[in-house]
Amino acid sequence: MSQAPEYQLWIEGGYRPGRQGQYFDALNPANGEVIGRVAQADEEDVDAAVAAAVRGQKVWGAMSGVARGRILMKTATLLREHRDELARLETLDGGKPIAETPEADVDSAADCLEYFAGQASSLQGEYQSVDGGFFYTRPEPLGVCAGIGAWNYPIQIAAWKSAPALAAGNSMVFKPAELTPLSALRLAELFRDAGLPDGVFNVVQGFAETGQAMTAHPDVAKVSLTGEVGTGKAVMKASADSLKAVTLELGGKSPLIVWDDADLDNAVSGAMMGNFYTQGQICTNGTRVFVHESVRDAFVEKLLERTGKLRVGDPMDPSTDVGPMVSKGHHDHVMSFIEKGRSEGGKVLIGGESVSVPGFENGGFVAPTVFDSLNDDMTIVREEIFGPVLSLLTFRDEDEVVSRANSTPFGLAAGVFTRDLNRGHRMAAGLDAGIVWLNEYNLTPIEMPFGGIKQSGIGKENSRRAFEHYTRLKTVYVAEGDVDAPY
Numbered sequence: 001m002s003q004a005p006e007y008q009l010w011i012e013g014g015y016r017p018g019r020q021g022q023y024f025d026a027l028n029p030a031n032g033e034v035i036g037r038v039a040q041a042d043e044e045d046v047d048a049a050v051a052a053a054v055r056g057q058k059v060w061g062a063m064s065g066v067a068r069g070r071i072l073m074k075t076a077t078l079l080r081e082h083r084d085e086l087a088r089l090e091t092l093d094g095g096k097p098i099a100e101t102p103e104a105d106v107d108s109a110a111d112c113l114e115y116f117a118g119q120a121s122s123l124q125g126e127y128q129s130v131d132g133g134f135f136y137t138r139p140e141p142l143g144v145c146a147g148i149g150a151w152n153y154p155i156q157i158a159a160w161k162s163a164p165a166l167a168a169g170n171s172m173v174f175k176p177a178e179l180t181p182l183s184a185l186r187l188a189e190l191f192r193d194a195g196l197p198d199g200v201f202n203v204v205q206g207f208a209e210t211g212q213a214m215t216a217h218p219d220v221a222k223v224s225l226t227g228e229v230g231t232g233k234a235v236m237k238a239s240a241d242s243l244k245a246v247t248l249e250l251g252g253k254s255p256l257i258v259w260d261d262a263d264l265d266n267a268v269s270g271a272m273m274g275n276f277y278t279q280g281q282i283c284t285n286g287t288r289v290f291v292h293e294s295v296r297d298a299f300v301e302k303l304l305e306r307t308g309k310l311r312v313g314d315p316m317d318p319s320t321d322v323g324p325m326v327s328k329g330h331h332d333h334v335m336s337f338i339e340k341g342r343s344e345g346g347k348v349l350i351g352g353e354s355v356s357v358p359g360f361e362n363g364g365f366v367a368p369t370v371f372d373s374l375n376d377d378m379t380i381v382r383e384e385i386f387g388p389v390l391s392l393l394t395f396r397d398e399d400e401v402v403s404r405a406n407s408t409p410f411g412l413a414a415g416v417f418t419r420d421l422n423r424g425h426r427m428a429a430g431l432d433a434g435i436v437w438l439n440e441y442n443l444t445p446i447e448m449p450f451g452g453i454k455q456s457g458i459g460k461e462n463s464r465r466a467f468e469h470y471t472r473l474k475t476v477y478v479a480e481g482d483v484d485a486p487y
């Protein structure tokens, strides 16, 4: 019998066991140890969470935006006060280096709560005078929203979904990915400590079936998912029966384009951040690195020199750059892509292997990998790997590189490194991507709309645009004269 702590579901402001008494294990990806036993929600538990959210939303939606904002702001303050503890929890549960989690995970979640705390009181409608009177519009909450998260940025995703939803007066039932179930529960506790009314934020745990119970639920008005393209399609289909609104943040295979006039040190920094940060487990990663043929050798020299210095190891060690993959299964999945890359004729310039870290033999570590000698049709150039695998490609001219960059069903992000501003803007216009970074990569300030196009998603998170996806617009016409009836 495992001695690991038990984590229950969070429903109506407190912990509750699952009705079936089923548990699954939360593992530390660095060593495979069980760090918790997590209650699994069945359909009835999801029903209970949704019913609690319906009750909670009535209270919450009736409060003023200022009052809601105050509670979100207090939650952000509590997140910052618990920064170290939360960062350690994310590292323990997801294997992300402790060098990353305080800023990339906890601060990012707190920034989001602060931003939407400030926006909560400024949801505005419009007024317009028309023939016979005027109309105004009311942005109203949708009701109960379901949030379903991926495992790569657990607390950030929970905040990116809950903060705008709650700011707009909705309640939420949130399901973290089953591989990283813990931090959403801490967020729920901090919401409660900040004074959030019971039932406004609920956490159910489980696998795809739990997510399916959420998407099928008649009292859920909206589903926001972060996950794979296939899951996005399943969620959209399931939501169609009750015409729920969906926001889908899905996968990608984004291009990062380095011109001959680029600052190569910055471009290499961008390529490394966009391929190796969080072990490469980032949806927006620029995994297809197109380098102008005239600077290819210089770029590769710098890239390999710096990549060779990355330290793979214990994610709790502050000097570690690259921790374990989120699970042994995902490690094997990434390694199978590396093998495929080799067997299709790609050449590994660095990495390309599983790394054994002393004391962490049960963790699945993958060396940061750069592939060369590729063409656009190879599997590793076309498919999302979600690991530290960079595909190096070269190009000659602008039309060619834009067309090759766009030749994918994905459309999440893109990066262009160039000193030629006109070219940068022209390419930003031509690239099929929801986000384009010019001379940067992977920065996602909360003020900036975030989301993909094509098969990378629907809708935007962050920024005031997020409110469009968490409100319904009611139009109210007001007559100023008599009714002009022809009968």
Ligand code: NDP
Residues within 6 Å of the ligand: 148, 149, 150, 151, 152, 153, 175, 176, 177, 178, 179, 206, 207, 208, 209, 210, 211, 212, 215, 225, 226, 227, 228, 229, 231, 232, 234, 235, 248, 249, 250, 251, 252, 282, 283, 284, 384, 386, 412, 452, 456, 457
């Ligand atoms: P998955 O699609 O496997 O899972 C995402 C979530 O959906 C999990 O909570 C999962 O539960 C749940 N789920 C699975 N099937 C269903 C279903 N049929 N109905 C409802 N919910 C379901 O993604 P991963 O967790 O593996 O995350 C990696 C993927 O997420 C990558 O493709 C990545 O690109 C994408 N991603 C996109 C981002 C973006 O903003 N665009 C950001 C981060 C990641 P369970 O975990 O139990 O399977």
